[in-house]
Amino acid sequence: MNTPGRPPLGNPYLPLPVRLERVTVENDARDLKTFELTFSDPGLREKFTFVPGQFSFLGLAGVGEAPFGIASAPHEANLAFTLKKAGHVTTALHELSPGMELGLRGPYGNPYPLHTARGRNIVIVSGGFSFTTLRSVIVHLMRPDRRGDYGRITVVYGARSPGELLYKDELRAWEALPDIDLTLCVDRADGDWPATEGLVPNVLREVAPSAKNAVALVCGPPVMLRFTHPVLEELGFSPDDVYLSLENRMKCGIGKCGRCNIGEVYVCKDGPVFSYRRLRELPGEN
Amino acid sequence: MTPRLLAKKDLGRFIAALAKEAEVWAPVKSTDRENCRFGPVTGAEGICLDCLQTRLPVKELFLPQREILFRFKSDSPARVKPVSDIPARVVFGVRPCDAAALELFDRVFLDPAGDDPYYRHRRERTALIGVACDDPGTACFCTAVGGDPHGTAALDLLLEDIGDRWLCRPLTEKGERLAAARGPAGKDDCAETERRAAAAREQMTFAPDLAQLAEKLAGAFDHEIWEELARPCVNCGVCTYLCPTCHCFDVTDEERHGRGARIRAWDSCQFSLFTRHASGHNPRPTGTTRLRNRTLHKFRYFPHTHGPLLCVGCGRCIIHCPAGIDLRETLETLTATLR
Amino acid sequence: MSAVEKLRARCRELLEKGETDIVLGYRAGRRNGTAVPAFITAAADCDRLILDESCHHNLAAYLPGLRHKGRVTIIAAGPTSRSVVVLLKESQFDRERLRIIGVNDPARDPASPVSGAVLCDEYLGDRAGTTAPADDTALAAFEAKSPAERRQYLAAELGRCIRCYACRQVCPNCYCPTCFVDASRPQWVGRTVDESDSLMFHLMRAMHMAGRCVECGACARACPMDINLMLINRKVGAIVRDRFGHVPGMSLDDPLPLTTFNTEDKQEFIK
Numbered sequence: 001m002n003t004p005g006r007p008p009l010g011n012p013y014l015p016l017p018v019r020l021e022r023v024t025v026e027n028d029a030r031d032l033k034t035f036e037l038t039f040s041d042p043g044l045r046e047k048f049t050f051v052p053g054q055f056s057f058l059g060l061a062g063v064g065e066a067p068f069g070i071a072s073a074p075h076e077a078n079l080a081f082t083l084k085k086a087g088h089v090t091t092a093l094h095e096l097s098p099g100m101e102l103g104l105r106g107p108y109g110n111p112y113p114l115h116t117a118r119g120r121n122i123v124i125v126s127g128g129f130s131f132t133t134l135r136s137v138i139v140h141l142m143r144p145d146r147r148g149d150y151g152r153i154t155v156v157y158g159a160r161s162p163g164e165l166l167y168k169d170e171l172r173a174w175e176a177l178p179d180i181d182l183t184l185c186v187d188r189a190d191g192d193w194p195a196t197e198g199l200v201p202n203v204l205r206e207v208a209p210s211a212k213n214a215v216a217l218v219c220g221p222p223v224m225l226r227f228t229h230p231v232l233e234e235l236g237f238s239p240d241d242v243y244l245s246l247e248n249r250m251k252c253g254i255g256k257c258g259r260c261n262i263g264e265v266y267v268c269k270d271g272p273v274f275s276y277r278r279l280r281e282l283p284g285e286n
Numbered sequence: 287m288t289p290r291l292l293a294k295k296d297l298g299r300f301i302a303a304l305a306k307e308a309e310v311w312a313p314v315k316s317t318d319r320e321n322c323r324f325g326p327v328t329g330a331e332g333i334c335l336d337c338l339q340t341r342l343p344v345k346e347l348f349l350p351q352r353e354i355l356f357r358f359k360s361d362s363p364a365r366v367k368p369v370s371d372i373p374a375r376v377v378f379g380v381r382p383c384d385a386a387a388l389e390l391f392d393r394v395f396l397d398p399a400g401d402d403p404y405y406r407h408r409r410e411r412t413a414l415i416g417v418a419c420d421d422p423g424t425a426c427f428c429t430a431v432g433g434d435p436h437g438t439a440a441l442d443l444l445l446e447d448i449g450d451r452w453l454c455r456p457l458t459e460k461g462e463r464l465a466a467a468r469g470p471a472g473k474d475d476c477a478e479t480e481r482r483a484a485a486a487r488e489q490m491t492f493a494p495d496l497a498q499l500a501e502k503l504a505g506a507f508d509h510e511i512w513e514e515l516a517r518p519c520v521n522c523g524v525c526t527y528l529c530p531t532c533h534c535f536d537v538t539d540e541e542r543h544g545r546g547a548r549i550r551a552w553d554s555c556q557f558s559l560f561t562r563h564a565s566g567h568n569p570r571p572t573g574t575t576r577l578r579n580r581t582l583h584k585f586r587y588f589p590h591t592h593g594p595l596l597c598v599g600c601g602r603c604i605i606h607c608p609a610g611i612d613l614r615e616t617l618e619t620l621t622a623t624l625r
Numbered sequence: 626m627s628a629v630e631k632l633r634a635r636c637r638e639l640l641e642k643g644e645t646d647i648v649l650g651y652r653a654g655r656r657n658g659t660a661v662p663a664f665i666t667a668a669a670d671c672d673r674l675i676l677d678e679s680c681h682h683n684l685a686a687y688l689p690g691l692r693h694k695g696r697v698t699i700i701a702a703g704p705t706s707r708s709v710v711v712l713l714k715e716s717q718f719d720r721e722r723l724r725i726i727g728v729n730d731p732a733r734d735p736a737s738p739v740s741g742a743v744l745c746d747e748y749l750g751d752r753a754g755t756t757a758p759a760d761d762t763a764l765a766a767f768e769a770k771s772p773a774e775r776r777q778y779l780a781a782e783l784g785r786c787i788r789c790y791a792c793r794q795v796c797p798n799c800y801c802p803t804c805f806v807d808a809s810r811p812q813w814v815g816r817t818v819d820e821s822d823s824l825m826f827h828l829m830r831a832m833h834m835a836g837r838c839v840e841c842g843a844c845a846r847a848c849p850m851d852i853n854l855m856l857i858n859r860k861v862g863a864i865v866r867d868r869f870g871h872v873p874g875m876s877l878d879d880p881l882p883l884t885t886f887n888t889e890d891k892q893e894f895i896k
Binding site for chain 1: 355358359394395397400401507508533537539550561563565567575
C-alpha cells in the first residue's frame with residue numbers, strides 16, 4: 001500500500017476498456033455526475049492498484065481524454081470518478097449511459113501520504129467538486145479493518161449551496177457516525193440541509209482541529225487553497241504536515257507533454273499531491 | 287574505432303548501398319526554395335549538403351509533428367489497434383547540434399519511469415550519420431551550450447570534410463558497420479579535421495556563463511525583466527516548432543466515417559491554449575508568462591532536473607523569429623540584469 | 626541631421642514633454658542587418674531607435690496589445706500606417722491616444738506598393754507617394770491555371786504549413802480574442818498538419834481578411850516554411866477591389882466593404 005499504483009500496460013498511451021455501470025447525478029445544476037466503472041476484462045481490476053489521491057485519464061475514441069482524480073477507495077469493486085461538465089471531453093462523457101464503453105489510462109501521480117500518516121489524526125479540507133479524491137481517502141480510512149490505524153478524522157467540506165455538495169447520502173451517513181467529525185458548509189444555506197453558512201477557510205478556523213499529531217489533506221479551487229493555508233498555519237500546522245492536491249491541464253500523465261509544470265516539477269508525475277513546504281518553494285504559477 | 291575515408295564522388299554509391307538495407311533519409315531541397323527538409327533518398331540525387339541546416343530539425347523523424355498513437359473504430363471504441371512498426375532507417379547529413387538534441391530527448395522519452403514506446407522504437411530503428419560543421423552561421427552558438435561543430439553526441443558515424451573526401455569517424459558498432467567497406471584514413475586526414483574543427487569553434491564567440499545564469503534564474507521568476515524581454519514577442523510557435531529540443535505535444539482525436547485515430551501532435555508553450563483549464567482558468571495567461579516558462583525550461587528547469595541545458599545552439603529560433611528576437615541577447619540581458 | 630537623428634530627437638522630445646508614454650519603433654537586433662520592434666518609455670533610450678532596410682515589421686500588430694498602456698507614438702511607413710487605419714476603423718485603438726509619425730518605408734518591401742504613410746500626425750522628411758496596389762502577374766499566372774492545378778498548387782504550398790501561427794500572430798488584423806482555429810466547443814478545425822486542416826485554416830483566415838488585408842506581406846515574411854501566403858491575400862484583395870472598388874487602409878472615411886450594405890453591391894451570386 002506504500003507504493004503508488006502504476007499502469008498495468010506497457011504502452012502508456014493505450015487506454016484500457018472500461019464499462020460504465022452506474023451514473024449518479026450529484027447536484028442540482030446536473031453538471032456533476034459520478035461514473036462507476038468496471039474493467040471490460042475482469043482480470044484487469046486486480047492488476048489496477050492505486051492509493052487515494054492518484055488520478056486516471058478517461059476518454060472516448062473520437063473525442064479525446066482528460067485526467068480525473070479517482071473518487072473510489074482502493075477496496076471498492078467499481079472505480080468511480082466524479083466529472084464536472086466543462087470542456088468538450090466532459091461534455092461528451094456526460095452524454096454516456098450505463099452499459100457503454102470508454103477508455104481508461106492510469107493510475108498516475110503520487111497519492112496522499114497515508115502510509116506516513118498512520119497513527120496520526122487526519123484533517124480533511126475541501127471545497128467544491130474537488131472533494132473526489134478526498135472521498136476516496138475517507139472511505140479508505142473508514143474501513144473497519146483500517147480505522148484503528150488512524151486517530152481522529154476531521155472533515156470540513158464546503159460548496160456554494162447544499163445542492164452542490166457531492167455524495168449526499170454518504171455525507172448523511174458520516175454525520176451520524178461517532179468516529180468522524182464532519183462539518184459541512186455552504187455559501188448560502190437553504191431549508192433542507194443543516195449546513196453551516198460560511199466559506200471553507202472561515203469554518204475551518206471555527207472548527208479549529210488540533211495540529212497536534214495531525215496531517216491536513218487539502219483539495220479545492222485555487223482561491224480556497226490561497227485562504228486555507230494561513231488558517232492552517234494559525235492552527236499550528238507545519239508546512240510538512242499540509243498536503244495539497246493540484247490540478248493542471250495535462251495530456252500524457254507521464255511527464256512528457258510539457259504543459260502541467262509548475263517550475264521544474266510536473267503536476268502529473270511529481271504531484272498532483274504536494275506538501276505545502278514543497279509547494280512554497282515553487283513559483284506561484286497555478 | 288578506425289577512421290575511414292569516403293570520396294565525395296562516391297556518395298551516390300554509398301547511399302545506394304545503405305538503401306539496400308534500410309530507408310535512407312537526407313536533407314533534400316523542397317521544390318524551388320532553399321527550404322531544406324529531411325526526405326527519403328536512394329542515391330546522391332537531391333541531397334543538399336550546401337545549406338547549413340534543414341529548416342525543421344531532425345526531431346521530426348523521431349517525434350513527428352503528427353503521429354498516430356493508435357487507430358480505433360467508433361462503434362467499438364475500446365478496441366484499439368496500436369501503431370505498426372517502422373522500417374530500419376539511416377539518416378544521413380545530420381548536424382551535430384540536431385543530433386545532440388536527441389540525447390536530450392532520450393532523457394525525457396527513454397525515462398525508465400515512463401518509457402515512450404513510439405519514440406524508443408523510432409530511435410532504436412534509426413542510425414545517424416552526422417556531417418560536421420566547418421562554417422557555422424551567424425546565429426550558431428553550439429559551443430556556448432556544451433556542443434561542438436564536430437560534436438559526436440547521439441551519432442553513429444560522423445563525416446568530416448577534408449576537401450574532396452570525408453573522414454568517416456565511426457562512433458558506435460552501428461556506425462562501424464556503415465563505414466566498414468571504406469578504406470582507412472591516415473594521420474594527416476585526422477589532423478586536417480582537427481584544424482577545421484578548431485577554426486569552426488573560433489567563429490563562434492558567444493560564451494556566456496550559463497551555469498551561473500541557471501543559478502541566477504532560480505530566484506528570477508518574479509523579476510520585471512521578463513515583461514521587457516517579452517514585449518516584441520508575438521507569441522507564435524516558430525521558436526518552439528523549429529527548435530531541435532522543444533518536445534511538448536498535444537494528444538487529440540481525429541475521426542471520419544466511423545474510423546479514427548488518437549494523434550500526438552506538436553504543441554507550443556507559447557500558445558495560450560497550451561495551459562488553459564476547461565474551467566477557463568489559465569496558469570500562464572500572458573505572453574510574458576509563456577516566454578518566461580520557455581526560457582526557464584531551457585536554462586533552469588531542465589538543467590536542474592537532468593543536468594544539461596535544453597538548448598543546442600542551432601540558432602533556428604534566432605534566424606526565424608518574426609520579431610527578430612535573438613536568444614543570445616535574451617541570455618545576455620538576463621545575465622546582466624539578474625543578481 | 627540625418628533622418629534617424631531627427632526621429633530620435635523628436636521622440637525624445639515627445640517623451641520628455643510627456644506628450645506620449647511609449648514610442649513604438651525599431652531598434653537594432655543583435656545580428657547585423659536585423660531589427661527588433663522597440664517599446665521605448667525613457668527619453669534616454671531614444672538613441673536606440675533605428676530606421677533602415679531591416680525595419681520591415683508591421684508595428685501596427687502591437688497596437689491592440691497596447692490598448693491599456695497609455696498614449697502611444699508609432700513610427701509608421703506605408704504598410705504600418707494602412708494597418709493603423711484599418712485598426713482605427715474597426716475601433717481597436719483610440720485615435721486620441723495615438724500619435725503617428727509618418728516615414729517613408731525604409732524596408733521598401735516590393736510586396737507593398739505603398740511607401741509613404743497614408744495617415745499621420747507629423748511626417749519625417751519628404752513624403753513619398755502613396756499608390757494603390759495593382760494586379761500582379763504572379764496572380765494572373767495562378768488564375769490562368771485549371772481549377773485542379775490551382776488546388777494542387779495550394780495543397781503543395783499549404784501542405785508545408787506547420788501550424789506555428791506566425792502568419793496570424795504578426796498580422797495587425799488578427800486580433801480576435803479567440804481565433805476560430807483555437808475554439809474547442811465546437812472545434813471547427815483540426816489541430817494537426819493534415820492537408821485538410823491546413824487548407825481550412827489558411828483559406829478561412831484569408832476570407833476573414835477580405836476587405837481588411839493591406840497586403841503588407843508580414844505574414845509571408847514571418848512564415849518559417851516560405852509559404853506563398855501573399856498569393857492568397859492578393860487574390861482576396863483583387864476580388865475586393867473588383868467587387869467593392871475598395872482598397873483597405875487607404876482612408877479613414879471609406880466605409881468598410883463587408884460590414885456596409887449598399888444597394889449597388891453586386892449580388893449575382895443570388896440565383
